[in-house]
Amino acid sequence: MSVELAILTGVLMGIVFGFALEKGRVFEPGVIVGQMQLSNFIMLKVFLTAIATGSLALAALTGFEIVTLHPKATFYAADVIGGGLLGVGIALAGACPGTVLAQAGAGYRDALFTLAGGLAGAFVYSIARPAIEPVLLAEGPGKITFADVSGVAFPVLAVGLAAVVAVVLFALEQREAWARELSRSGVPAAA
Amino acid sequence: MSILTAKAWSPYAAGVVIGLLQVPAFILIDTALGTSSAYVTVSGALGQSFLPSLAENDYIAKHVAYTAKNMWQLALVIGIALGAFLSVRLAGTGRKAISPIWEKALGTSSPAARFALAFAGGFIMLLGARLADGCTSGHGLSGVAQLAVSSTIAVAAMFGGGILTANLFLRRI
Numbered sequence: 001m002s003v004e005l006a007i008l009t010g011v012l013m014g015i016v017f018g019f020a021l022e023k024g025r026v027f028e029p030g031v032i033v034g035q036m037q038l039s040n041f042i043m044l045k046v047f048l049t050a051i052a053t054g055s056l057a058l059a060a061l062t063g064f065e066i067v068t069l070h071p072k073a074t075f076y077a078a079d080v081i082g083g084g085l086l087g088v089g090i091a092l093a094g095a096c097p098g099t100v101l102a103q104a105g106a107g108y109r110d111a112l113f114t115l116a117g118g119l120a121g122a123f124v125y126s127i128a129r130p131a132i133e134p135v136l137l138a139e140g141p142g143k144i145t146f147a148d149v150s151g152v153a154f155p156v157l158a159v160g161l162a163a164v165v166a167v168v169l170f171a172l173e174q175r176e177a178w179a180r181e182l183s184r185s186g187v188p189a190a191a
Numbered sequence: 192m193s194i195l196t197a198k199a200w201s202p203y204a205a206g207v208v209i210g211l212l213q214v215p216a217f218i219l220i221d222t223a224l225g226t227s228s229a230y231v232t233v234s235g236a237l238g239q240s241f242l243p244s245l246a247e248n249d250y251i252a253k254h255v256a257y258t259a260k261n262m263w264q265l266a267l268v269i270g271i272a273l274g275a276f277l278s279v280r281l282a283g284t285g286r287k288a289i290s291p292i293w294e295k296a297l298g299t300s301s302p303a304a305r306f307a308l309a310f311a312g313g314f315i316m317l318l319g320a321r322l323a324d325g326c327t328s329g330h331g332l333s334g335v336a337q338l339a340v341s342s343t344i345a346v347a348a349m350f351g352g353g354i355l356t357a358n359l360f361l362r363r364i
Contacts, residue, residue: 001219006259007266009219013212014270015277017224022278023197024205030292033364036350036357042202047331049206054213054224054336067217071339072324082323083330083345087352089316091361092308094290096327097320098226100313101268105275109288110302110309117313122230123238124314125321129250132322146338157338169203178202186291188198188284 018102027102028187029094036091041172042181052165059158069154075140078132093117196281213336220263223337225329226271227320228254229264296361323348 001009021027026046034040061067090096093114095103100118103111125132147154182189194200209224216224235251245251254261279285294300297308320326323345325334331349334342 001259003257003259003262006220006263009215010263010266011270011273013215014267014272015274016270017209017212017267018271018274018276019278020200020205020208020274021271022275023200023282024202024209025199026202026205027275029290030364033292033296033357033361036353037361037363038354038358039363045202046206046209047327049203050210050332051336053207053210054332055210055338057211057214058217058336061214061217067221069337070217070221070223070333071337072330072334072341074339074341074344075324076344079323079341079344080348082319082321083348084352085315085319086323086326086345087319087349087354088356089312089314089319090327090349091312091353091356093312093316094293094296094309095312095316096226097230097316098268098271098326098328101226101271102275105272106279107276107286107288108290110290110293110305113306113309114313114316117310117315118230118317119234119237119313120310121314121317122227122321123234125318126231126235126238126248126251126254129248136322141340144340146340146343149340154338158336161336161338182199188282 017098018105021099021102022106025182025185025187027095027099027106028185029103029108030185030187032090032096032099033094034185036087040181040185041176042178042185045169045172045178048165048169052162052169055158055165056162059155059162063155069145071143071145073140073143075137078136081136089121195278198282198284209332210336213333216333220260222260222263223329223333224267225264225325225333226268227317227326227329228261229268230317231255231321232261232265292364295364298362319349319352 035043100114231254235255330342330345
């Protein structure tokens with residue numbers, strides 16, 4: 001695909017992504033911080049539904065050999081430290097690297113500072129990368145998935161994951177209905 | 192009511208729409224959904240225009256290259272802002288400049304305090320995302336859906352770091 005067509009595809013997909021993030025309220029600082037304080041589970045409901053949907057779609061697409069998977073390489077220390085820092089930043093920013101763009105689009109002024117901080121953080125990492133690489137990104141088991149580790153075919157495991165997620169989502173919805181969670185979280189709710 | 196002008200969708204409807212975006216990402220671009228690489232693309236390009244010596248940084252060079260994947264992800268994040276803007280306009284659900292939760296969470300209504308924390312949060316967030324090689328989208332949505340070992344570890348650490356920080360350093364919202 002030409003770069004120009006890829007850009008057009010990206011913008012269109014991004015509009016759908018941003019629209020869904022806004023409508024689902026998962027981009028709200030109150031929803032993200034509320035999730036991390038375990039007082040509101042809207043974020044997990046959107047996140048897990050998207051994972052299960054993606055998992056089922058990829059089960060079909062890989063099952064029919066239309067696409068191949070692109071798992072990221074495993075580096076235990078980098079994944080734990082990097083993931084932990086990502087979480088610390090998400091709590092303080094009240095945003096993720098993707099949802100901060102939705103916040104900016106919806107009119108939150110502080111999102112521009114989160115974005116600027118994010119660009120600075122990515123830049124500092126890029127500069128430090130040559131020093132980090134031999135320490136944290138030198139040795140690892142590679143681009144492994146639980147399908148590789150277990151020997152079970154990916155589509156089978158993916159359907160299993162979606163089934164487990166469905167049970168968790170059912171339990172979360174029983175705990176508190178999404179409409180109630182939205183109405184008490186101080187954000188525009190349904191209807 | 193039309194789904195486009197509705198004030199909110201159920202989290203399940205939003206999740207299905209987001210999850211289905213993996214289909215065009217894999218089929219058309221041969222990649223998974225992700226957003227944090229675009230921060231290297233933008234900051235690297237900006238940095239290179241001030242510091243020509245950065246051309247020797249392979250990591251930046253890889254991300255600023257004019258390739259379909261790099262430009263697709265940059266377009267994707269710009270599209271996210273456009274999509275949220277459209278959604279808010281269609282529903283008429285404008286927001287305040289700063290979410291009211293921050294006054295509760297920080298114990299101050301000072302915009303300067305919030306802006307400083309937002310910058311610091313953004314900085315730590317991308318430092319971590321780049322070290323882990325993925326964010327809530329790349330590791331979270333895409334990596335876990337692919338049952339990647341790296342992503343499962345990174346997402347567990349992400350929620351661990353987020354839950355600790357939100358409970359130890361922020362007040363209850």
